[in-house]
Amino acid sequence: MLEKIDSPADLKGLDRDELDLLAREIRDVLVVTCSRNGGHLAPNLGVVELTLALHRVFDAPADKIVWDVSHQTYVHKLLTGRRDRFSTLRQGGGISGFAMRAESPYDAFGAGHASTSVSAALGMAIARDRRGGSERVVAILGDGALTGGLAYEALNNAGQLQSNLIVVLNDNEMSIAPNVGSIASYLSVLRSKPLVNYAREKAKDVLHHLPFGGTARKAIASAEVAAVRFVAPAEKTAIIFEELGFRYLGPFDGHNLETVEAALRAAAGIEGPVLVHVRTVKGKGYEPAERDARTFHGCGAFDIENGKLEIKEGARPTFSDAFARGLIDLAERDERVIAITAAxxxxxxxxxxxxxxxNRYFDVGIAEAHAVCFAAGAAAAGLRPVCAIYSTFLQRAYDQIVHDVAVQGLPVIFALDRAGVVGDDGPTHMGLYDIAYLRTLPNFTILAPRCEEEMAPMLAFALECEGPVAIRYPRGSTSGRDVDPPAPIERGKSELLREGSGVAVFALGNSVDVAMDAYRLLESGEYGDLRAALPTIYSARFVAPLDREALVACARSHELLITLEEHSLAGGFGSAVLEALADAGVSLPIERIGVGETFLQADSQAHQRRAVGLDARSLARRIAARLVGATAS
Incomplete structure (x- = not known):
């Protein structure tokens, strides 16, 4: 059946049996593809019927369907002309795991971060109104996005403007982990309201006596919607949404296609903003994902038969593992330490x-700005908060970093996970900008460990600092070939790993692994006999404060200085080095290796690094060519 669906128009004439078959086939494709490529399996299994209903009721791309986070768009992609390329999901040169305007006209708005859909959809609705258009605009909000403040700002504004807008709340009780906070508890009450459920079931019971057939089923679905619309306001189950200016419909079974279609059609006929609340099961239809939705929210390759994730033999602990161990050790020794995460x-x-x-762990939901200000308050009251947030998500809290933490000099530790290239999640998730937006702030310490073993000492150092500290570290682990044990951490001091001549390499964080592998290649003679001219290798350790003394001394004793970083070249570590040497009046050729003016697309981390020259062979060739004019391949 799926092979016959080239566009949403092909869905319109399908009967119930055909739709049921199509839903099963879609789930099979999702499981098979994610078992090979990895991806957000559980969220997509939960929106199969919802996506079918959306595309049967509305006429995309004329009608605008805006997906929050957009990790739940796999079904949408299968139905909108990307079926034949779906096997390339999240692969180099393939289709994205998120909505991308450049990929398809059906992707009305790109995303990758949470809680943006209502704001974007409202902007589209206002644009439609100004030009006298009539298209419907639908935002699909859920999978935890309702824990983010931006969603409430948009709901508040939409209620005030009263433009025609439909918001579908996909309530699966989870984001990545189970939802947290008062709103999650409130939605749980909505799911269990006895009068609403009674009205729904009574309407269905009465109408089941109608002659069996498509007409009767549609009548049942429409009656269910009408019953809930009549009862819900009286029960005040939806008071928060009604008070914001929305008409509330629901909650409905998000896996009953006819009911969801009826609810969406009812919403389309109401003037002003409408919120349709549907309940779905994350992981629906694949038992391992239903049983463990957290693991299958975003997973790697796995065995379909048993749901076991593929684990590489001999895999080293990751930087994230090292952080977790180090933080627990720190908390054992200092009861002031608390940990904060944003879902x-x-x-x-x-x-x-x-x-x-x-009692010392706080998950604040998808609310990074609140997480940082919450940490600032805790620090002001004498605690030592550690905010563990992905580099890309910390962008969402920049004013709090400046206004609430940095200006007040509060001792908040930021553990910036996924700093650098992240692989198959693509441009919205790259951690390539944190140095640029943090190093401009006075008295903000920024470190990067070169190996997992350096994480605990850096955490201990950060705890002793009086102001804010950021420790940035990448997804994954190092190669493990760098056998030099880390030297003690000294504030603003780099670490000399190899002393050579001619060329000096200052590498930051896990890029030290690249520098050391390049050193070994040069030492091996593969690029000529360079044993008398091997490069000097430094682990920079600090971006702020920078080791200006070592930089100036190295610049005066070498012919070329190379900086290496998994970060944007604009405003990054290499830029800081250039500024420091310019301020010192030192002039020599400097080559910066990092990510240029581009948004890296989904691919493996190894391919992304090679694409920008952040791999050992590229660096070795560059150094060899500089030293002896070699043209090694």
Whole structure:
């Protein structure tokens, strides 16, 4: 059946049996593709019927469907002309795991971060109104996005403007981990309101006596919607949405296609903003994902038969693992230490901390700005908060970093996970800008460990600092080939790893691994006999304060200085080095290796690094060519 669907128009004439078959086939494709490529399996399994209903009721791309986070768009992509390329999902040169305007006219708005859909959809609705258009605009909000403040700002504004807008709340009780906070509890009450459920079931019971057939089923679905619309305001179950200016419909079974279609058609006929509340099951239809939706929220490759994730033999602990161990050790020694995450306990590896110190662990939901200000308040009152947030998500809290933490000089520790290239999640998730937006702030310490073993000492150092500290570290682990044990951490001091001549390499964080591998290649003679002219290798350790003394001394004794970083070249570590040497009046050729003026697309981390020259062979060739004019391949 799926092979016959080239566009949403092909869905309009399908009967119930055909739609049921199509839903099963879609789930099969999702499981098979994610078992090979990895991806956001559980969220997409939960929106199969909802997506079918959206595309049967509305006429995309004329009608605008805006997906929050957009990690739930796999079904949408299968139905909108990308079926034949779906096997390339999240692969180099393939289709994205998120909505991308450049990929399809059906992707009305791109996303990757949470809670943006209502704001974007409202902007589209206002633009439609100004030009006298009539298209419907629908925002799909859910999978935890309602824990983010931006969503409430938009709902508040939409209620005030009263433009025609439909918001579908996909309530699966989870984001990545289970939802937290008062709103999650409130939605739980909505799901269990007895009078609403009674009205729904009574309407269905009465109408089941109608002659069986498509007409009767549609009547049942429409009656269910009407019953809930009549009862819900009286029960005041939806008071928060009604008070914001929305008409509330629901909650409905998000896996009953006819009911969801009826609810959406009812919403389309109401003037002003409408919120349709549907309940879905994350992981629906694949037992391992239903049983463990957290693991299958965003997973790697796995065995379809048993749902076991593929684990590479001999895999080293990741930087995130090292952070988690180091933080637990720190908390054992200092009871002031607390841990904060924004709905990412598993990704940041704080789940172990939560089990060990449940009263010192705080998951604030998808609310990074609140997380940072909350941490600032805790620090002002004498605690030592550690905010574990992905680099890309910390962007969402920049004013709090400046206004609430930095200006007041508060001792908040930021653990910036996924700093650098992140692989198959693509441009919205790259951690390539944190140095640029943090190093401009006075008295803000920024460090980067070169290996997992350096994480705990850096955390201990950060705890002794009187002001804010950011420790940035990448997704994954190092190669493990760098056998030099880390030297003690000294504020603003780099670490000399190899002393050579001619060329000096200052590498930051995990880029030290690249520099050391390049050194070994040069030492091996593969690029000519360079044993008398091997490069000097430094682990920079600090971006702020920078080791100006070592930089100036190195610049005066070498012919070329190379900086290496997994970060944007604009405003990054290399830029800081250039500024420091210019201020010192030192002039020599400097080559900066990092990410240029481009948004890296989804691919493997290894391919992304090679694309920008952040790999050992590229660096070795560059150094060899400089030293002896070699043209090694």
């Amino acid at each position: 990412m306990p598993d990704g940041t590896k704080l789940s172990a901390f939560a089990r060990r110190f449940p």
